Amino acid sequence: MQIAKYSNYTLPDFLEDDDFLRFVIxxxxxxxxxxxxxxxxxxxxxxxxxxxxxxxxxxxxxxxFTNEANQSKVWLRIESTLQIDQAKPKIFTLSRFLRIAAMLLLVSSIGISLWLVKGRQNEIDTTFGELRTVTLPDGSTVVLNGNSKLTYSGNWDEKSREVWISGEGLFNVKHINKDPRNIKPTERFIVHCSDMDIEVLGTTFNVRSRHNKTNVGLVQGKIRLDYVDAASGKLSLIMKPGDYVQHAYRKTLTRMILPVPEKITKWTKHQLLFNDASLAQISEIMTDDYGYHVDFLNPDLANLKIEGEINVPSVEELIETIATTLPVKITRTDKNITITKLNP
Known part of the structure; x- marks a missing residue:
């Protein structure tokens, strides 16, 4: 992708650009x-x-998918949402696009949800480095990490309790079911990630879902994961307190035990916690959660590991820890970080 390409892009241009669609979705x-x-x-x-x-x-x-296929799906959703010309063939023209876009922007500008037909939707976005606690309609809470998004319906009276997350969140789910043998639809709590669904009754667990990969750690209670395995297709897994799983879309799920499950919630107190982490893993957190751009002048440097546990309260102290522990030189300008090999 070329940055200069987007210097004069208009709204229609962005909505027809596959790279931009992938970035947003x-x-x-x-x-x-x-x-x-x-x-x-x-x-x-x-x-x-x-x-x-x-x-x-x-x-x-x-x-x-391809630009043509994706546009078809996108505009079909627009027409369905606004109930426009449902009986007509799905043929898109620029003038028609401008009318639809204008309607959507007008709806947005007066503060009404774009999902009018489906019921009001709440979307919570956090900026880089921001932590925010969200109270859901049933009283459950979610602590969102930086650069994360949580979406949920404003009305859970007659539906399952469902949320969609991109990023990281610590869930404390209110238990409302009285009979585990008879679970009503309104008593289910489902978290949708890019590559799996998580169903719970009442529990505390951490979810990190980015780049089509999801990590789930269970602090207390019990949850069920529904996912697609590379070899076996659709599978389910019941997690117990202390379980930690990692999964990527259509890949094999890995499962491990956390000696101290509560440690996975450290980020909610602005603590950065790593165990035997490589610089690649650390830089991914700095980019995704805090908005830094990390550049390794020598790609092999990304594989360097810091053995043991790192537990620091800020990015600044994390950078200092890396610089004093590994044979690297770190240059920082605002949110741009360059890591080079330290000369002997």
Whole structure:
């Protein structure tokens, strides 16, 4: 992708661009870095980018195929949501797009949800480095990490309790079921991630779902994971307190035991905790949660590991720990970090 390509992009251009759609729907590490650079290089485009994101976020997450196939899916969702010309063939023209986009932006500007037909939807976004506690309609709470998004319906009276998360959240789910043998639909609590669904009755667990990978750690209670395995297809797993699993879309799930499950919640107190972590793993957290761009001048440096546990309260102390522990030199300019090999 070329940054200069987006210097004069209009709203229709962004909505027809597969790379932009992928970034909004399910961003990778490289996507996040690239679009940060676009916004920094062309600040006049920030408002248009924000408006295009609002429109795209009105749809449930979906895979991005070819440009033509993706546009068909996107515009079918627009027409379905606004109940426009449902009986007509799905043929898209620019003038028609502008009318629909104008309607969507008008709806957004007066504070009404874009999901009018499906019921009001709440979307909570956090900025880089921000922690926010969200209280859900049933009294359950979620602590969101930086650069995370939580979406849920405003009305849970007649439906399952469902949320969608991208990023990281610590869930404390209110227990309302009285008979485990007879679970009503309204008593179920389901967390949708990019590659799995998590169903609970009442419990405390941590979810980190980014780049089509999900990590789940259970602190207390019991939850069930529904996912797709590379070899066996659809599978389910019951997790117990102390269980920690890692899974990527259509890959094999890995499971381990946490000696101290509560440690996975340290980030909710602004603590950065790593165990035997590589610089690649550390830099991914710095990029995803805090908005840093980390550049390794020698790619092999990303494989360097710090043995043992790191537990620090800030990015600044994390950088200092890396610099004093490993044979590297770290240069920092604002949120750009360059790591080079330390000369002997």
């Amino acid at each position: 399910n961003p990778s590490h490289n996507d996040t870095v690239f679009w940060q650079q676009v916004a920094a290089e062309y600040p006049q485009q920030k408002e248009i980018i924000a408006e295009a994101s609002k429109i795209i976020k009105a749809y449930r997450k979906q895979d991005v």
